[in-house]
Amino acid sequence: MSKTYLTTANGAPVADDDTSISAGERGSLTFDNVHLFEKLAHFNRERIPERVVHARGYGAYGTFTLNKDLSDYTIADFLQGAGKKTDVFLRFSTVAGGQDSGDYVRDVRGFALRFYTEQGNYDIVGNNTPVFFIRDPAKFPDFIHSQKKDPKTNLPDPAHHFEFWANHPQSMHQITILMSDRGIPRSLRHTNGYGSHTLSLWNKDGERFWVKWHFKTNQGIETLTNDEAAKQPGDGMQRDLVEAIERDDFPSWSVKIQVMTDEQAKQCEFNPFDLTKVWPHKEFPLKDIGTLELNRNVGNYFAETEQVAFAPSNLVPGVGVSPDKVLQGRLFAYADAHRHRLGVNYQQIPVNKPVCPVHHYQRDGVMAGASGCPVTGHLQNADVNFYPNDRSDAPVPAPQLGEPSMPLENDAWLKAYDSSDEDNYSQAGNLYRIMSEGQKQQLVSNIVDGLSQATESVQSRMVEHFTRCDEDYGQRIEALLLK
Numbered sequence: 342m343s344k345t346y347l348t349t350a351n352g353a354p355v356a357d358d359d360t361s362i363s364a365g366e367r368g369s370l371t372f373d374n375v376h377l378f379e380k381l382a383h384f385n386r387e388r389i390p391e392r393v394v395h396a397r398g399y400g401a402y403g404t405f406t407l408n409k410d411l412s413d414y415t416i417a418d419f420l421q422g423a424g425k426k427t428d429v430f431l432r433f434s435t436v437a438g439g440q441d442s443g444d445y446v447r448d449v450r451g452f453a454l455r456f457y458t459e460q461g462n463y464d465i466v467g468n469n470t471p472v473f474f475i476r477d478p479a480k481f482p483d484f485i486h487s488q489k490k491d492p493k494t495n496l497p498d499p500a501h502h503f504e505f506w507a508n509h510p511q512s513m514h515q516i517t518i519l520m521s522d523r524g525i526p527r528s529l530r531h532t533n534g535y536g537s538h539t540l541s542l543w544n545k546d547g548e549r550f551w552v553k554w555h556f557k558t559n560q561g562i563e564t565l566t567n568d569e570a571a572k573q574p575g576d577g578m579q580r581d582l583v584e585a586i587e588r589d590d591f592p593s594w595s596v597k598i599q600v601m602t603d604e605q606a607k608q609c610e611f612n613p614f615d616l617t618k619v620w621p622h623k624e625f626p627l628k629d630i631g632t633l634e635l636n637r638n639v640g641n642y643f644a645e646t647e648q649v650a651f652a653p654s655n656l657v658p659g660v661g662v663s664p665d666k667v668l669q670g671r672l673f674a675y676a677d678a679h680r681h682r683l684g685v686n687y688q689q690i691p692v693n694k695p696v697c698p699v700h701h702y703q704r705d706g707v708m709a710g711a712s713g714c715p716v717t718g719h720l721q722n723a724d725v726n727f728y729p730n731d732r733s734d735a736p737v738p739a740p741q742l743g744e745p746s747m748p749l750e751n752d753a754w755l756k757a758y759d760s761s762d763e764d765n766y767s768q769a770g771n772l773y774r775i776m777s778e779g780q781k782q783q784l785v786s787n788i789v790d791g792l793s794q795a796t797e798s799v800q801s802r803m804v805e806h807f808t809r810c811d812e813d814y815g816q817r818i819e820a821l822l823l824k
């Protein structure tokens with residue numbers, strides 16, 4: 342068998358990879374160390390910026406199988422015809438920690454799902470919680486700063502978490518989930534996923550339906566207490582997922598949607614586009630629409646899991662967003678982050694490349710792949726680069742696939758809209774009231790672990806917020822703080 346020779350990145354065979362060219366036994370190096378310089382220079386550039394949030398992640402490929410035709414609701418090709426299968430990529434993550442932080446922290450888990458549809462990539466960039474901490478995107482950087490390490494000491498500081506929350510009672514619902522038993526899943530296979538936001542579907546008649554996506558684990562919900570989590574190895578969740586897939590024990594989730602018509606949305610007592618609220622199951626029952634299965638590990642962690650670029654703005658015909666203000670902010674944030682982290686041609690990286698043909702008039706930029714390029718893909722051929730043009734075979738827009746127009750509120754005024762007081766407590770209280778005694782005790786003890794490190798003023802404001810969710814909830818926290 343012929344040998345495979347080591348080469349430079351330029352393809353030239355390398356004669357020696359162990360020693361540097363030197364001026365004698367005790368002499369310095371020379372400038373003809375071309376291979377050494379390339380080796381050192383490339384090594385210096387191995388790191389790209391990590392995600393500013395959700396830096397620690399674990400991805401796998403899989404299949405979404407539709408078990409109910411949704412053509413009454415949408416023209417999206419991946420939702421047509423029971424039995425339709427679509428390839429997916431799912432990336433789990435923690436939110437606050439860096440790339441090398443631990444797996445078993447009490448934190449929300451990201452649940453970012455890409456459908457590689459025949460009409461482009463559709464991303465649902467959700468979490469393992471049905472709601473979120475804020476309802477206005479202006480609060481996101483402040484919220485995240487309060488969860489990250491102290492800027493002076495670089496140490497975690499739970500007092501900061503509670504200082505933010507004391508000033509933002511809109512977080513009460515999500516705090517109640519985060520501090521509950523579900524705040525630390527046993528593994529990524531044992532947690533649910535949610536689109537969290539109100540998203541939309543639209544059909545061939547131009548009717549729009551508001552939807553919430555739910556991914557219910559078929560492995561069952563399993564969780565760890567703080568003490569159990571502290572005994573786990575730092576990378577245990579990642580290992581668990583990789584090993585389960587390796588041994589063909591493919592994890593799966595039942596995929597369900599809640600649907601609300603526009604008329605129902607207008608009548609809804611609460612704002613159905615408020616990310617801090619769920620839609621009660623009794624009023625908006627879960628419809629079973631399919632199964633999500635993970636069945637293939639990545640072949641290269643960096644190329645795939647690190648470079649995957651999810652975005653709530655990755656939409657396909659038949660699906661849309663909603664007026665949820667946080668979602669609207671996210672429509673800007675993700676593609677902007679990708680251009681910073683991966684460069685302007687990030688959609689040409691194989692994990693981000695749609696499975697359908699791509700035709701547009703964008704040209705050039707860093708790392709632009711020519712048509713047929715095996716590394717980056719498919720775009721940027723030598724054809725006409727402006728529109729409109731007179732060529733009969735050049736790409737043209739498809740107005741028949743345009744989203745139906747979105748009505749505005751009748752007397753809406755453009756102004757800074759203060760939503761900070763829109764019922765921050767009822768649903769957090771509802772959750773508390775459906776918990777078992779054991780869950781309540783765990784919840785209260787997890788909260789007091791962190792809250793006891795906050796100032797007295799923060800503690801008393803938080804007790805007031807918990808009491809407004811449920812009197813018993815507040816009283817138990819106050820009693821435990823005084824112990």
Ligand code: NDP
Pocket residue numbers: 471518521522523533557562619620621622623767768769771772775
């Ligand atoms: P239901 O009794 O119909 O549903 C309760 C839901 O709560 C179930 O989905 C259950 O999940 C989930 N749940 C139970 N314990 C926890 C926990 N510690 N953290 C997060 N979720 C939990 O009631 P409603 O629909 O009227 O909702 C009541 C409350 O339940 C809400 O205020 C909300 O906090 C919570 N919830 C509601 C969801 C919804 O979409 N309506 C979704 C998730 C939570 P499971 O069935 O998987 O055990």
Ligand code: HEM
Pocket residue numbers: 391392393394395398432433434450451452453466467468473477478479481536537538649650651667670671674675678679682
């Ligand atoms: C990642 C911004 C709210 C879920 C990110 C990233 C940014 C960001 C910049 C890193 C993207 C990258 O570099 O690839 C924001 C902003 C928000 C917001 C500005 C609010 C205004 C949310 C909400 C959810 C969410 C509400 C879930 C419901 C995620 C997930 C990831 C992520 C899952 C990781 C995606 C992956 O695995 O690559 N967010 N985010 N974010 N965000 Fe958000």
